[in-house]
Amino acid sequence: xxxxxxxxKLLTSYPSALAGLVVILALVxxxxxxxxxxxxxxxxxxxxxxxxxxxDTPRNAAPAWLNVFRREKLPVTQVYDTTQMPGSKxxxxxxxxxxxxxxxxxVEYAYDGFPQEISVFTTAQFxxxxxxxxMYWLTPDGREIPLGNETLRAxxxxxxSQDTRLSxxxxxxxxxxxxxxxxxxxxxxxxxxxxxxxxxxxxxEDAADIDVKLVVYGQLHGxxxxxxxxxxxxxxxxxxxxxxxxxxFVAAVGATVSxxxxxxxxxxxxxxxxxxxxxxxxxxxxxxxxxILIMVGTLYNRSLVVIxxxxxxxxxxxxxxxxxxxxxxxxxxxxxxxGARSYSASNMRIVFRYMVPRVLPVLIPQxxxxxxxxxxxxxxxxxxxxxxxxLPTWGKVLWEAETxxxxxxxxxxxxxxxxxxxxxxxxxxSMLGFTLDRVxxxxxxxx
Amino acid sequence: xxxxxxxxxxxxxxxWFELRRFGFFRxxxxxxxxxxxxxxxxxxxxxxxxxxxxxxxxLARTILGLYTPTKxxxxxxxxxxxxxxxxxxxxxxxxxxxxQQDPFGALPPFMDVRRILDExxxxxxxxxxxxxxxxxxxxxxxxxxxPVDDFLGKFPHQLSGGQQQRLVIARAIILKPKLxxxxxxxxxxxxxxxxxxxxxxxxxxxxxxxxIIYITHDLSTVRFFSExxxxxxxxxIIEQAKTRDLLDNPQHPYTRALLNAIPDPxxxxxxRFREVPGGEPPxxxxxxxxxxxxxxCPAIIRGKCDAQIPxxxxxxxxxxxxxWLYADNVQRESA
Numbered sequence: 001x002x003x004x005x006x007x008x009k010l011l012t013s014y015p016s017a018l019a020g021l022v023v024i025l026a027l028v029x030x031x032x033x034x035x036x037x038x039x040x041x042x043x044x045x046x047x048x049x050x051x052x053x054x055x056d057t058p059r060n061a062a063p064a065w066l067n068v069f070r071r072e073k074l075p076v077t078q079v080y081d082t083t084q085m086p087g088s089k090x091x092x093x094x095x096x097x098x099x100x101x102x103x104x105x106x107v108e109y110a111y112d113g114f115p116q117e118i119s120v121f122t123t124a125q126f127x128x129x130x131x132x133x134x135m136y137w138l139t140p141d142g143r144e145i146p147l148g149n150e151t152l153r154a155x156x157x158x159x160x161s162q163d164t165r166l167s168x169x170x171x172x173x174x175x176x177x178x179x180x181x182x183x184x185x186x187x188x189x190x191x192x193x194x195x196x197x198x199x200x201x202x203x204x205e206d207a208a209d210i211d212v213k214l215v216v217y218g219q220l221h222g223x224x225x226x227x228x229x230x231x232x233x234x235x236x237x238x239x240x241x242x243x244x245x246x247x248x249f250v251a252a253v254g255a256t257v258s259x260x261x262x263x264x265x266x267x268x269x270x271x272x273x274x275x276x277x278x279x280x281x282x283x284x285x286x287x288x289x290x291x292i293l294i295m296v297g298t299l300y301n302r303s304l305v306v307i308x309x310x311x312x313x314x315x316x317x318x319x320x321x322x323x324x325x326x327x328x329x330x331x332x333x334x335x336x337x338x339g340a341r342s343y344s345a346s347n348m349r350i351v352f353r354y355m356v357p358r359v360l361p362v363l364i365p366q367x368x369x370x371x372x373x374x375x376x377x378x379x380x381x382x383x384x385x386x387x388x389x390x391l392p393t394w395g396k397v398l399w400e401a402e403t404x405x406x407x408x409x410x411x412x413x414x415x416x417x418x419x420x421x422x423x424x425x426x427x428x429x430s431m432l433g434f435t436l437d438r439v440x441x442x443x444x445x446x447x
Numbered sequence: 448x449x450x451x452x453x454x455x456x457x458x459x460x461x462x463w464f465e466l467r468r469f470g471f472f473r474x475x476x477x478x479x480x481x482x483x484x485x486x487x488x489x490x491x492x493x494x495x496x497x498x499x500x501x502x503x504x505x506l507a508r509t510i511l512g513l514y515t516p517t518k519x520x521x522x523x524x525x526x527x528x529x530x531x532x533x534x535x536x537x538x539x540x541x542x543x544x545x546x547q548q549d550p551f552g553a554l555p556p557f558m559d560v561r562r563i564l565d566e567x568x569x570x571x572x573x574x575x576x577x578x579x580x581x582x583x584x585x586x587x588x589x590x591x592x593x594p595v596d597d598f599l600g601k602f603p604h605q606l607s608g609g610q611q612q613r614l615v616i617a618r619a620i621i622l623k624p625k626l627x628x629x630x631x632x633x634x635x636x637x638x639x640x641x642x643x644x645x646x647x648x649x650x651x652x653x654x655x656x657x658x659i660i661y662i663t664h665d666l667s668t669v670r671f672f673s674e675x676x677x678x679x680x681x682x683x684i685i686e687q688a689k690t691r692d693l694l695d696n697p698q699h700p701y702t703r704a705l706l707n708a709i710p711d712p713x714x715x716x717x718x719r720f721r722e723v724p725g726g727e728p729p730x731x732x733x734x735x736x737x738x739x740x741x742x743x744c745p746a747i748i749r750g751k752c753d754a755q756i757p758x759x760x761x762x763x764x765x766x767x768x769x770x771w772l773y774a775d776n777v778q779r780e781s782a
Binding site for chain 1: 540543556567
């Protein structure tokens with residue numbers, strides 16, 4: 001429509017609208033990126049999974065880009081895996097089915113902070129005889145520290161940081177400090193340089209093999225850090241975007257468009273139709289929505305679709321009906337409606353083609369400003385513990401941060417990132433919505 | 448008038464609006480049209496005059512099929528109108544065009560000219576887009592909105608008042624109606640474009656043989672426009688006659704007062720007092736008994752005018768008046 005086009009052109013003359021559009025565009029790009037890079041099922045899987053999937057990430061790590069602002073650089077996670085690094089494993093046959101497998105990982109360590117944890121994961125293939133593995137640690141200053149001698153099962157994990165015998169050998173320091181500390185220094189300081197992790201295994205069968213993975217967990221991880229279950233928070237932040245946008249959009253459509261249409265029908269037909277709609281609305285106005293949602297979430301189902309569907313249903317007959325009805329009652333008396341009746345326009349045609357277009361200038365800005373309020377609603381419900389049990393959303397990140405004492409423990413990034421995203425979403429849509437309001441309803445323009 | 452030359456016959460038409468308190472207690476009716484009889488010939492232009500609130504717009508809307516009459520019937524083109532039959536009503540409405548008072552309000556502000564003219568065609572089943580386009584162009588040319596292509600994409604707010612009213616007329620004639628009801632079509636226009644619009648209506652009437660019901664409270668344009676005049680007062684037609692006849696020789700006391708009130712650009716008027724009946728227009732909820740004009744009438748016959756409703760008396764051919772003053776003359780003549 002022509003007036004739409006001129007209005008949109010007018011829109012670009014408002015810096016706030018442009019800023020809002022940029023924010024929304026960025027969110028949309030983020031959402032598209034999330035959906036392209038990772039299917040929803042994978043995201044759900046990643047978010048539900050325990051330690052099995054998140055083996056190589058540290059627990060409660062801050063974002064990696066914090067190093068840019070730090071003088072003392074903190075480590076990021078280093079992973080050494082024989083399956084990924086073919087040169088690190090040498091196999092030597094000793095005859096009679098006996099094979100010696102030697103694994104050497106050169107660990108370059110130039111950080112100022114100690115790692116968070118050190119773990120070794122092994123997988124062994126054998127039929128009867130369990131292989132044997134001896135591990136030791138060579139420091140840059142030439143010390144050799146034995147890490148243990150183990151008979152392997154099919155898969156083993158050695159949490160060196162929790163190994164008390166190793167800790168005793170390291171002068172009662174936990175492994176992540178003892179292995180990297182300068183022995184001459186009075187207080188634990190990192191000895192920078194190239195360490196070597198050596199694992200020597202003996203297998204007793206021709207087909208047998210050993211694979212070793214060393215993980216030196218850092219204190220920082222990725223763009224958003226990790227949570228208490230080693231999950232990369234970025235997964236939830238990324239996938240939270242399409243979920244938030246889709247939900248806000250769908251709920252806003254459901255709540256505003258249906259409300260407007262019902263108001264239009266009531267105003268046009270009048271009589272008992274109108275009375276019925278008005279009475280239902282008045283009953284709805286006094287229904288406490290949040291307790292109802294909590295009740296349904298507690299007793300029935302917490303899935304996002306159910307909760308949001310219920311919310312949209314409850315907001316169909318919201319106070320908006322009164323506002324729209326007032327507008328429609330005015331429009332209904334316009335001479336052009338009478339003109340349309342004089343050439344036999346049907347009731348439905350009058351409602352949809354003659355009355356509804358008149359309120360679009362009111363509806364569109366309202367619609368845009370409503371979107372973030374539904375995103376906030378999801379976050380509110382999630383923080384109240386009514387978040388969807390499967391989907392990674394911003395609100396659930398906040399809820400988990402809260403229940404795990406993120407701020408108490410100083411994990412500010414855990415709270416900050418989803419909060420900022422929520423704020424930015426609200427800001428973007430509000431800036432656009434308020435500007436749309438000014439463009440579509442020019443009487444506000446001078447204010 | 449012979450039957451074939453009659454386009455519209457209105458017989459004992461009543462349009463009452465129910466008044467309710469708290470939504471369901473009936474407390475009475477507004478009798479906006481209360482027993483109207485009239486006849487309109489093919490290609491004839493008739494003016495309905497009367498003061499505000501006398502029911503002339505309600506009469507127009509009842510004739511347009513927008514209001515359902517409470518009682519009485521409308522015979523259009525030889526057929527009695529069945530207001531309950533939606534299909535027949537749609538076919539009827541297609542033959543009656545409507546020109547409204549406020550041209551800007553009468554046009555949907557969000558539609559362009561093409562869409563405005565397209566709507567009646569689409570609704571009334573003109574399916575072929577080429578035919579619709581041709582008819583839209585023809586209608587715009589008929590109302591002199593030319594060059595047509597310049598106007599097709601415009602929105603009502605981009606047109607001047609006169610152009611808007613031309614567009615409203617184009618919309619009224621696009622279905623090729625036999626009758627146009629024009630409800631004060633020029634009262635909201637600039638004096639400079641009034642004549643143009645009336646001339647346009649006149650031209651269309653002559654070119655297409657359309658009958659026109661011209662509703663107005665402005666007697667100065669009536670002389671120019673119509674062949675006959677109906678004078679309405681208190682929801683009834685009290686006098687009907689040929690234009691010249693009525694203006695030169697008004698019979699009903701109300702018509703005389705109305706004609707007296709026409710402004711006359713004569714400097715002497717400043718020193719002259721016009722005799723205008725006092726009082727107020729009658730309440731249509733609770734109309735006066737007998738003649739509706741009797742509380743204000745200077746020539747009231749006590750005991751008759753305030754008791755009995757005057758019948759339509761035919762003083763001369765085509766000059767009817769509803770007034771007790773002439774009852775004796777007519778009876779003597781007919782006796």
